[in-house]
Amino acid sequence: MTHESGTAGRTGTTAAPVAEIRELRVEVDGRAIVDGVSLTVVPGKVTALVGASGSGKTTTGLALLGEHPPGARVSGEIRRTAEGPIGYIPQHPAAVLNPARRISALLTDIARTQVRHLPRGRRRAAARDRVLTALAEAQLPDAESLLRRYPHQLSGGQQQRVVLAQALLLGARVIVADEPTTGQDALTKSRIVDQLRAVTARGIAVVLLSHDLEAVRALADEVVVLRAGRVVESGPAQRLWAAPRHEWTRRLLDAGRDLTAPVGATGGTRPVLRIRDLTARHRDGARGGTVVLRAPALDLHPGECLAVVGRSGSGKTTLARCLAGLHRDHDGEVLLDGVPLPRSLRHRGRAQLAAVQYVFQDARAAFDHHRPVLHQVARTAIRLRGAAPGPATREALTTLARLGLPEDLAGRRPGQLSGGELQRAALARALLARPRVLLCDEITSGLDTVTRRGLLDVLRALLRDRGDLSLVLITHDLDVAALAHRIAVLDGGDVVEQGPARRILAAPDHPFTVALTQAARPQTGAVP
Amino acid sequence: MSGLRSFVARRLILGAVQTAAVVLLVFALTEALPGDAAVALAGDQPDPARVAAIREAMHLDRPAHERLADWAAGLLHGDLGTSLASGRPVVRYLADGFGPTLLLAALTVALLVPAGFGLGVLAARREGGPVDRLISSVTLAVYAVPEFALGVLLVTVFALRLGWLPPTAVGYGTDLPGHPAVLVLPVLVLLARPVCSLVRLVRAGMIDALASPYVAQARRYGVSGARVRYTHALPGALAPAVQQLARTVDWLLCGVIVVEALYVIPGLGTVLLNAVAERDVPVVQGLAVVFGVLTVVLTLAADLVAHRLAPRAGVAA
Numbered sequence: 006m007t008h009e010s011g012t013a014g015r016t017g018t019t020a021a022p023v024a025e026i027r028e029l030r031v032e033v034d035g036r037a038i039v040d041g042v043s044l045t046v047v048p049g050k051v052t053a054l055v056g057a058s059g060s061g062k063t064t065t066g067l068a069l070l071g072e073h074p075p076g077a078r079v080s081g082e083i084r085r086t087a088e089g090p091i092g093y094i095p096q097h098p099a100a101v102l103n104p105a106r107r108i109s110a111l112l113t114d115i116a117r118t119q120v121r122h123l124p125r126g127r128r129r130a131a132a133r134d135r136v137l138t139a140l141a142e143a144q145l146p147d148a149e150s151l152l153r154r155y156p157h158q159l160s161g162g163q164q165q166r167v168v169l170a171q172a173l174l175l176g177a178r179v180i181v182a183d184e185p186t187t188g189q190d191a192l193t194k195s196r197i198v199d200q201l202r203a204v205t206a207r208g209i210a211v212v213l214l215s216h217d218l219e220a221v222r223a224l225a226d227e228v229v230v231l232r233a234g235r236v237v238e239s240g241p242a243q244r245l246w247a248a249p250r251h252e253w254t255r256r257l258l259d260a261g262r263d264l265t266a267p268v269g270a271t272g273g274t275r276p277v278l279r280i281r282d283l284t285a286r287h288r289d290g291a292r293g294g295t296v297v298l299r300a301p302a303l304d305l306h307p308g309e310c311l312a313v314v315g316r317s318g319s320g321k322t323t324l325a326r327c328l329a330g331l332h333r334d335h336d337g338e339v340l341l342d343g344v345p346l347p348r349s350l351r352h353r354g355r356a357q358l359a360a361v362q363y364v365f366q367d368a369r370a371a372f373d374h375h376r377p378v379l380h381q382v383a384r385t386a387i388r389l390r391g392a393a394p395g396p397a398t399r400e401a402l403t404t405l406a407r408l409g410l411p412e413d414l415a416g417r418r419p420g421q422l423s424g425g426e427l428q429r430a431a432l433a434r435a436l437l438a439r440p441r442v443l444l445c446d447e448i449t450s451g452l453d454t455v456t457r458r459g460l461l462d463v464l465r466a467l468l469r470d471r472g473d474l475s476l477v478l479i480t481h482d483l484d485v486a487a488l489a490h491r492i493a494v495l496d497g498g499d500v501v502e503q504g505p506a507r508r509i510l511a512a513p514d515h516p517f518t519v520a521l522t523q524a525a526r527p528q529t530g531a532v533p
Numbered sequence: 534m535s536g537l538r539s540f541v542a543r544r545l546i547l548g549a550v551q552t553a554a555v556v557l558l559v560f561a562l563t564e565a566l567p568g569d570a571a572v573a574l575a576g577d578q579p580d581p582a583r584v585a586a587i588r589e590a591m592h593l594d595r596p597a598h599e600r601l602a603d604w605a606a607g608l609l610h611g612d613l614g615t616s617l618a619s620g621r622p623v624v625r626y627l628a629d630g631f632g633p634t635l636l637l638a639a640l641t642v643a644l645l646v647p648a649g650f651g652l653g654v655l656a657a658r659r660e661g662g663p664v665d666r667l668i669s670s671v672t673l674a675v676y677a678v679p680e681f682a683l684g685v686l687l688v689t690v691f692a693l694r695l696g697w698l699p700p701t702a703v704g705y706g707t708d709l710p711g712h713p714a715v716l717v718l719p720v721l722v723l724l725a726r727p728v729c730s731l732v733r734l735v736r737a738g739m740i741d742a743l744a745s746p747y748v749a750q751a752r753r754y755g756v757s758g759a760r761v762r763y764t765h766a767l768p769g770a771l772a773p774a775v776q777q778l779a780r781t782v783d784w785l786l787c788g789v790i791v792v793e794a795l796y797v798i799p800g801l802g803t804v805l806l807n808a809v810a811e812r813d814v815p816v817v818q819g820l821a822v823v824f825g826v827l828t829v830v831l832t833l834a835a836d837l838v839a840h841r842l843a844p845r846a847g848v849a850a
Contacts, residue, residue: 070753072749072753090753090754090755093750093753095746100745100746100747101746101747101749101750102747103747103748103751103765103768103769104747104769104843104844105768105769105771105772105842105843105844106764106765106768110764110765111747111750111751111754111756111765114751114754114756114760114764114765115754115755115756118755118756155844157844158844168750171750171754175754175755
């Protein structure tokens, strides 16, 4: 099966399209999600659908598979000229892996349909061979033992490759990949890009749905820029990068290119927050738990912005959680103005709680969905500073407005705000406590480039306007880290390097930091 | 899987402690009740001298902790003691009562599992349709009828009015397998409520599973409908149903007192009822041990199956 698609790819240089969409319009409740989108899918090429979140990328991608949102009215033409099914890799691969079954379950079921022509006795072995071949093609080593695992026993990257293996096993001629690189660190991103390139080399057409412009730049042959369900601009990638015709495309590209310069410098004042000999553990059944973080010494000065950089699982979030009193299982001390902070949130006083505030990655999960955002923002001032409801609401309104949320938006419930808007509200909520230290945990990941830039501008303005506010940015994104004065790099729970941002980004010492900056560089360097 | 093994060991030790606690509690409560086996035996002639004589003959005049210690020492050798009322070994009581109880439980479970899962999956497939609405409303209605009321209703209709089935097992002794007609009504009453709760649990779980992205992926990749339902969707929907099933089996084995009393079936429930009436403490304690062990083992088995079905949840003791 996979051999067939391989040969088909090599002969497919004539570039007859395998699938085509003409004037697709998808309407739900009278509102057009996708309006007049056309695109051509060519074997061995990457067609990228680019746009901010909510621009109709996923709806268009799923339409290729013949799937539409419930209750949708669909018009236009979806033509699949080539035989064979279409594979789908969703943004969260874990969602399509059955948590109750070993990963071999669906793979074997797919293979089973392909070995019907064999005599009964040989089917089982043949199906297994096919599964193992597909896993090997998806660059999953040690497939034998992997097959026996459950999805939750795999890493995010392995899950993604298992889902890719399903599509390869299926013999898909087209694979729709939805945001494969979003929210990944630089090393993982470059690995995914290589992987998708290998897929196209087999002659499979890839439809890349993404707002990650670096990945699009590295992969795409053809780019379709979407905005609010309409095609703003489309054409060969090179032409589009070099000379974007449409205003929106230009804005999108600018936002992606933007490398922020750090603002201001820090004085040599007394640190507001000091970490001494911090060792954090996770209880996982093993005696005494596993050490997930060792931070011998880390200082944060007033008005300083410290970026904590590392891959997923490096202990970044645990560090932030220790500071905020959310992770109690640690040794060592966290000193605020020289006074040790109690380990648990519950033992911290009102002033200590207000002084260290946390903004979470998933803003939507951090709000109560049944009350207006404004109430929830104002409540911080009432609870942590004892403000009266009237002044608290007024302060909330001005803070929200300064962060770019006007009054009519502030009065809405969280469900009616976008991810970027909610993240601004979450920042406002934290600021109403008048914190000394603000912990921002991956607050820009999962947002599209335009929204992300808006949020980074907000952070930069905060640093400028609130002189004594210190920021801790937990991030895997070196572009975000460039906003900081100082960078601490974490790997496997150890602080492997720390120093001024400029030096770390320009001349990293530690091999891991070198790898991280290099992984980020080729794609930004490829800007024509 | 050493984590799993230590979990099983911990649970078994905990289960032994729990069973011991149950036995102690039962002993203390029977002691606290007014009257004892001697009073019950003396029956119509509660002459104090006679009661005292019986008490002495049965060693009931010894302090309570000594009697408990004796009984516990016997238990370690597998000896559950002898009945105060009849002098027969307690083990014989349990063995006699266990046969009918096990027969009823086995028949009920054999019908419960296919009916519960089949109807649950069917209702989930036709979610919102007439079949689903019929199944959902009938299960809710039947679940609301208490078993004694349903038992009396079935006896009235099928035994007394229509005369199709015998009303009770009186006269058949312990030879129930030889007279299957006797078992129909009790099994129906025992089935009624467990089937309903199982159907509703399976239906709810299946509706979630059928709407999940992983089922969509399996369909998308050409796996056939029945295979998707039973091998991809059902395992995820099973975990809560298995726990419910274990509770039902536990209930069936540990004395379905109302149904056994209603249909006069000489099972463990009847043994328990008589022993309590006669203040036959060793028999009650023997039953407490058996019920305790059964509950511990069944709950542990259900937890292990649930762990297999929802491996991500881990195990908790």
